[in-house]
Amino acid sequence: MVAIEPDAIWVETTQRGGCSGCSSQGSCGTGLLSGYFSSASRIRVALNSWDPDDIALHDTVVIGIGENALASGALLVYLLPLISLVLAALGGQALAGEFGAMAGALIGLLGGAAVVRLHSRRHAADPTYAPVLLHLETSR
Structure with missing residues (x-):
């Protein structure tokens, strides 16, 4: 601390x-x-x-966040960009073949990452995602 x-x-x-x-x-x-x-x-x-x-x-402290915040945050951060990559790649392939699939995958990945960043900024002050003090180890 x-x-x-x-x-x-x-x-x-x-x-x-x-x-x-x-x-x-x-x-x-x-x-x-x-x-x-x-x-x-x-x-x-x-x-x-x-x-x-x-x-x-x-002092050394142990901090943590709620289980629901951790689980929903992990799903959002990992799955949303991956799902948007796959869906945009499939859409790009249907529209323009192999090049469309590659371009769609890149656009989907970047779009998913942008949504994650927007969500992070929007919920920066949300107490659900704020760390809490769990345990204290004194240095005295």
Whole structure:
């Protein structure tokens, strides 16, 4: 955690590869690449019922989002571009053969990605998709 506000905390998240816990990470090429490409970002997490006096800077916290938000978000992000790619490719093939299928696939993929981005921006302030503080591990 990097900052505390009266009603929220700012958390620095680190995305790691799947093999970040492996004992041979230092000698494995995949482990070295995952360390190189890992990224950190800062997000605001509402405190809800947590008391800000119980939290100190540099505490380790566990955050999460609701199961429904995770499932619907995953379906939207992964399936919508794929379905729009296939449908646009089939439509393009019916209209213009092989070239139409390739162009339709590209247009469908980009269109699906644009819809996902629009949905993401529209629901950016939706508390359903906001992370919540689940557990606190103090550094004291």
